[in-house]
Amino acid sequence: QLVLTQSPSASASLGASVKLTCTLSSGHSSYGIAWHQQQSKKGPRYLMKLSSDGRHIKGDGIPDRFSGSSSGAERYLTISSLQSEDEADYFCQTWVTGIQVFGGGTRLTVL
């Protein structure tokens, strides 16, 4: 079964960097994912599409501070030079023919 696992919460200081993790279920380590940001009371915003080899394609207007990387079944979102507006929920998403799946999301707190 295709499942994405994310830690429920993370925190980091203003101006620092943070690395969020999304883990693909066993047997699906070659799958690509997408990262989305959801600020409080807002709809999600597409950040990037991330492949298993670490290549990523960002959405329009996404700052260079956001980057993606991969290792095995893990997919990462790194946010550098954290700003207050980066405080949000971050969801990963994956897909196989005919189905899409979302992770449970990570709530990022900027201290």
Added chain:
Amino acid sequence: QVQLQESGPGLVKPSETLSLTCTVSGDSMNNYYWSWIRQPPGKGLEWIGYISYSGSTNYNPSLKSRVTISVDTSKNQFSLKLRSVTAADTAVYYCARGETATDCWGQGTLVTVSS
């Protein structure tokens, strides 16, 4: 730049049918897949299903028996019908674009199921 806007009733009675429409502006619907995704209050995202511009559909197995998604490219719209709703279907419903990565989202509309 493509924009998506959901519309429809914000309140639906239990056992009735939830109906929403998404209007696409700024780009053609051709060559894309169009999705419905929902988010219950305080919870995560759940994919409901998608439809291609030519009308082929795929649905979340957990909702498949109650869901119909349709498309009208002449109006630049696609629609969601969810039958026999219960309180568990209360959520913000988003329309979105993408067969794989969702690369564009609507702002979402809250639908409450209550008598």
